[in-house]
Amino acid sequence: MYFLVLLYEVFLLLLFLLLILLLVSYTASVIYGAPFVPINKKYIKEMLLFGGLKSNDVLYDFGSGDGRVLFTAIKEFNVLKAVGYEISFLPYIFSKILIKIKNLENKIFIKRKNFLKDDDFKEATFIYMYLFPEVIDKLAYQINKFCKKNIKILSVDFKIDLNKHPNFKLIKQNKIGNYYVFLYENI
Ligand SMILES: C[S@@+](CC[C@H](N)C(=O)[O-])C[C@H]1O[C@@H](n2cnc3c(N)ncnc32)[C@H](O)[C@@H]1O
Numbered sequence: 001m002y003f004l005v006l007l008y009e010v011f012l013l014l015l016f017l018l019l020i021l022l023l024v025s026y027t028a029s030v031i032y033g034a035p036f037v038p039i040n041k042k043y044i045k046e047m048l049l050f051g052g053l054k055s056n057d058v059l060y061d062f063g064s065g066d067g068r069v070l071f072t073a074i075k076e077f078n079v080l081k082a083v084g085y086e087i088s089f090l091p092y093i094f095s096k097i098l099i100k101i102k103n104l105e106n107k108i109f110i111k112r113k114n115f116l117k118d119d120d121f122k123e124a125t126f127i128y129m130y131l132f133p134e135v136i137d138k139l140a141y142q143i144n145k146f147c148k149k150n151i152k153i154l155s156v157d158f159k160i161d162l163n164k165h166p167n168f169k170l171i172k173q174n175k176i177g178n179y180y181v182f183l184y185e186n187i
Contacts, residue, residue, distance in 0.1 A: 022090060036091050038065050039130055039156060043177040044072040050174055051154040051183050053077045053126055060124040061085070062115045062131065062139055067095030069128050070108050081123070082108045085115035115139065119146045130156040140165045143186055153184040160184055 039047075048069075053059065057080065059073040064084025073082045086092040092112045099108050111118070116138050124147055129136065140160050143153065144167050153160070153168070159182050160168050171183045 024089070036065050036088050037130075038068060038091075039179070040177060041068055041072075043179060044069055045076050046176050047154065047156070047179070047181050048073060048077060048128070050172075050176060050181055051126065051128070051152055053079065053152075055079060057126040057152075058083065058123045059126045059128060060121065062127065062129045063087070063135075064095065064110055065091045067091075067098055067108065067110060070095070070110070071098070071102070071104075073128075074104060074107050079126075083124070084108070084110040085113055085118070086110055087112065087114050116142065121146045122148065124148070125151050127151065127153040128156075129154070131158065133158045133161070136160055137164065140168065144168075147186060149187060150185055153186065155182045155184065156180070158182075 053073060055078045057073075057077070059070070059079050059082045061069045061082070061084045064070055064086045067084055070082035070084050073079045084095065086095065089112070092110060095110050099105055099110070116135070119142065121143065127143065127147070129139065131139070136155060136158055137160075144165065152171075156179050159170075162168060162170065167186055168184045169187050171185055173180065173182045175181070
């Protein structure tokens with residue numbers, strides 16, 4: 001009997017810790033720019049096709065969540081490399097576990113880092129982002145500064161403000177499922 005009570009208490013404690021972790025993780029992503037709202041898996045391939053992703057691309061997902069876009073880029077397009085930045089602990093750890101299970105440690109690299117505080121973007125040839133406009137705005141300055149020219153930038157649901165960022169050119173836009181997608185090139 002005593003053992004059962006102890007087990008129950010340990011279970012409650014673990015549940016409580018998990019809730020705290022979820023809350024902290026969610027709050028972090030909100031504070032840093034956009035909460036973890038994953039894109040619907042069934043549209044990822046179509047979006048990347050729309051963006052013209054090729055097997056010789058290196059894809060960066062700024063705010064990679066559970067890594068679903070990175071996995072699709074590797075599985076469906078066989079890109080050279082897929083790199084993600086994810087500030088929120090839970091989706092980050094989940095994506096790392098998936099990478100290990102799928103044995104993709106030499107193809108997918110995820111940094112638990114605020115991408116607004118990094119500048120190591122020189123390898124990117126294709127950028128995917130599903131973020132709020134304020135973050136897109138800050139990130140656009142960084143892309144301009146730290147990325148190669150003439151790379152593709154695919155933004156879901158929100159546009160880059162071309163008045164503020166004249167070095168970006170809108171190539172095309174479309175609606176895929178319920179999402180608006182905007183494809184840019186930095187010139
Ligand atoms: C809307 S979700 C998109 C997730 C994934 N890219 C997808 O399309 O399914 C945005 C993600 O960006 C992450 N994020 C927001 N701001 C960030 C920052 N400054 N640095 C790193 N990750 C960030 C959030 O934690 C969240 O997981």
